[in-house]
Amino acid sequence: MDNKRRSAPVSLIQIAQEAQVSPATVSRAFNRPALVQASTLERIMAIAERHGFRPNRLGSSLRSGSTRTLGLVLPTLSNPVFADCFEGAEMRARASGYSVMMTVTHYDPEQEADAVQRLIDHQLDGIILTVANPQQSTVLKTLKARDVRYVLAYNESNAHPCSAVDNHAAASDMIGHLAQLGHRRIAFISGPLSMSDRAAARLSGARNQARTLGLSPVRHHLMPSHTQADTAVLQQILGTKRPPTALFCSNDLLATAVIVSLRELGYDVPQDISVAGFDGMRYGAVMSPSLTTIEAAGYEIGKTACHLLLEQIEHQPLRSQQVPHTLITGASAAPLLTMRRQPVTSKRI
Amino acid sequence: MDNKRRSAPVSLIQIAQEAQVSPATVSRAFNRPALVQASTLERIMAIAERHGFRPNRLGSSLRSGSTRTLGLVLPTLSNPVFADCFEGAEMRARASGYSVMMTVTHYDPEQEADAVQRLIDHQLDGIILTVANPQQSTVLKTLKARDVRYVLAYNESNAHPCSAVDNHAAASDMIGHLAQLGHRRIAFISGPLSMSDRAAARLSGARNQARTLGLSPVRHHLMPSHTQADTAVLQQILGTKRPPTALFCSNDLLATAVIVSLRELGYDVPQDISVAGFDGMRYGAVMSPSLTTIEAAGYEIGKTACHLLLEQIEHQPLRSQQVPHTLITGASAAPLLTMRRQPVTSKRI
DNA sequence: CTGAAAGCGCTAACAG
DNA sequence: CTGTTAGCGCTTTCAG
DSSP states (O other): OOOSSSOOOOOHHHHHHHHTSOHHHHHHHHHOGGGSOHHHHHHHHHHHHHHTOOOOHHHHHHHHSOOOEEEEEESOSSSHHHHHHHHHHHHHHHHTTOEEEEEEOTTOHHHHHHHHHHHHHTTOSEEEEOOSOGGGOHHHHHHHHTTOOEEEESOOOSSSOEEEOOHHHHHHHHHHHHHHTTOOOEEEEESOGGGOHHHHHHHHHHHHHHHHTTOOOOEEEEOSSSSOOOHHHHHHHHTSSSOOSEEEESSHHHHHHHHHHHHHTTOOTTTTOEEEOSBOOGGGGTSSSOOBEEEOOHHHHHHHHHHHHHHHHTTOOOOOEEOOOEEEOOSSSOOGGGSOSSOOOSOOO | OOOSSSOOOOOHHHHHHHHTSOHHHHHHHHHOGGGSOHHHHHHHHHHHHHHTOOOOHHHHHHHHSOOOEEEEEESOSSSHHHHHHHHHHHHHHHHTTOEEEEEEOTTOHHHHHHHHHHHHHTTOSEEEEOOSOGGGOHHHHHHHHTTOOEEEESOOOSSSOEEEOOHHHHHHHHHHHHHHTTOOOEEEEESOGGGOHHHHHHHHHHHHHHHHHTOOOOEEEEOSSSSOOOHHHHHHHHHSSSOOSEEEESSHHHHHHHHHHHHHTTOOTTTTOEEEOSBOOGGGGTSSSOOBEEEOOHHHHHHHHHHHHHHHHTTOOOOOEEOOOEEEOOSSSOOGGGSOSSOOOSOOO
16 A cells, blocks of 8 residues: 555665675775775665665664764844854855754743753754853753763853854944044943843943943943834933933844834934944845944854864864954944934934 | 763663663653553653653664654755744744754755755655755655655745745736836846746746736846846846836845945936835845835745645645735835936936 | 674564 | 563674
8 A cells, every 4th residue: 555655765784685795895885985895886886876775874873873963053043143153054064074953042041951952862963052141051061961062152151162253352342433433422232131141241342442442331221132122212212311322232133123213213323323233244234324333254153163063073172263353334323523413302203 | 081071871771770661661651651650650750860861862763763853955044034934944843843954055956956865864754945946856856756755945836745925926916016106117137047936936927917917028137146236237227228117126135235236326216216026034124215025924934834744744645835925015116206207327426 | 805793772563 | 551572774893
């Protein structure tokens, strides 16, 4: 009856029989062809091809103890920097014959834990992950306890191998840039810091640099999520006596949302207020106004993280690597002088 | 010496010994706990927990013939619609206890073939994929020949199970909308059609509707890639005697690039020329001008494709499912009357 | 260069 | 409800 589905699952043993060699030889033919006599190799391969045979990786993984598969755990792919990160990591993995199992966590530590457990169950050779906060991450403990190899991507840490930009320095650079444009009252806007150590590091870098340059202390304003702007909060920020003249947002998606909300409130960017982001997502350049931001190449972070992980798998010593960042001067942050004296506080739309 | 790495790989057998039961019982405890006496179950689980034991999926997969893992093959995650597609598919997969192995092909049939082969080697339970063109796709033949379950995402086909929007109808809708705005000369812009049957279907829908409405025939102009605009081509298109008043681009990324290029050439969108896209990527709403486009929800396509695949895996009959599309009226396409009479052909920048 | 044998960790039959 | 048995498909010693 059911003779259509799952036709002829040929196994290595059958190839061996047909080729009149032992299974071991067929295995060698595929894994270390140099060890097999040319004529034998040819015969085996011909038969294999005829049957469309390819070694079943489950068998080989079980026996050899390696799945040649890596796990990738990221907050979300909606943020294009993480999509880039995947592409960088997968490209690097493929170059070494590895496949990638991927999952997203939506910045939720509980989902991080589930994800990592799932990947461990699959016996992956290693895991690349971005966690909410490496300091107090139970997953990292699990990983260590189980002796699973891993590398953090985006998170900075000196307790764990990682691939990231120097968020502190990058945020400093941005504050420097805004200061150079004449801004002295800068606010920092982000989602819940507990969900992103990156945002926290950026805030700290911003504050530090503001202090160094003698600017007003950087106020921190919280948005409900890392990618959504709360209009009420913005209204409140700008309704104060001496409102900030520039808003530094913890990521580009948030900066984008903030710009849209400001527009709805009747503020022009950068005419009434400057806005800067962080990440350097591709669309930033296309937006209007084009986004002033820090480019932290996701592709590089992913590629590097994967490279570090593969090093570990090859038993090279653990190490971390910083990925360089670049300030991108867009039109969303303008010199203070060209801005209006009195920001309009009433709606204009 | 090397006593630090890979500490104590506990196996089901060891748990069985310690719990004084047979391996089968431990297996049942994890897979069908209802079949095990409560007290036994408890004892087993306690011991397992103490050792941090979890069943090794390689063993179980090899024996049971199912990896509970699906493959996802997409052109690229740089296009946010595909990133959404991943999220939709992975969410659906996870809901049924499946993991996802993912890879990108950059619209290259050769990479599609490699990817599928790699996934087949991993013995995945099924594959969701977007191919350049299902009509002449060797991968689909391979998949069929090997009796691997699969569902197409984005590609429309009546020879293969698939989840997609009705590209033809959607393109018709867009032409209808542009016609309603007063446009009668509309050009269609895309990358190489051989790399995307979606673009081809959209072109055909556009042409058909233009004919129906008695508009000028839709001219098709080719860009070097699906996401990059060639300024020279645009210049040539607009340099003709009776240039099109609206450009319908085969996807949003391309539309975005076209708008940027037009701006560089000194054309204002939509003042001088209207531009429409296709896909409904999130950033379209944030752009300026906001993008007129067709929303084809990637998340839904991915989720649906995964759902169809899981149905297949549960031996339900093959089927396809169309995902609805929506016209999004943005500001990048404006009524003809408000446009200038004579499009400027000299640079203004 | 090749073969024989053992077994990776688990589950599916079949008994009881 | 539980145990026994027999592998799933492959690789890896260890011998030749």
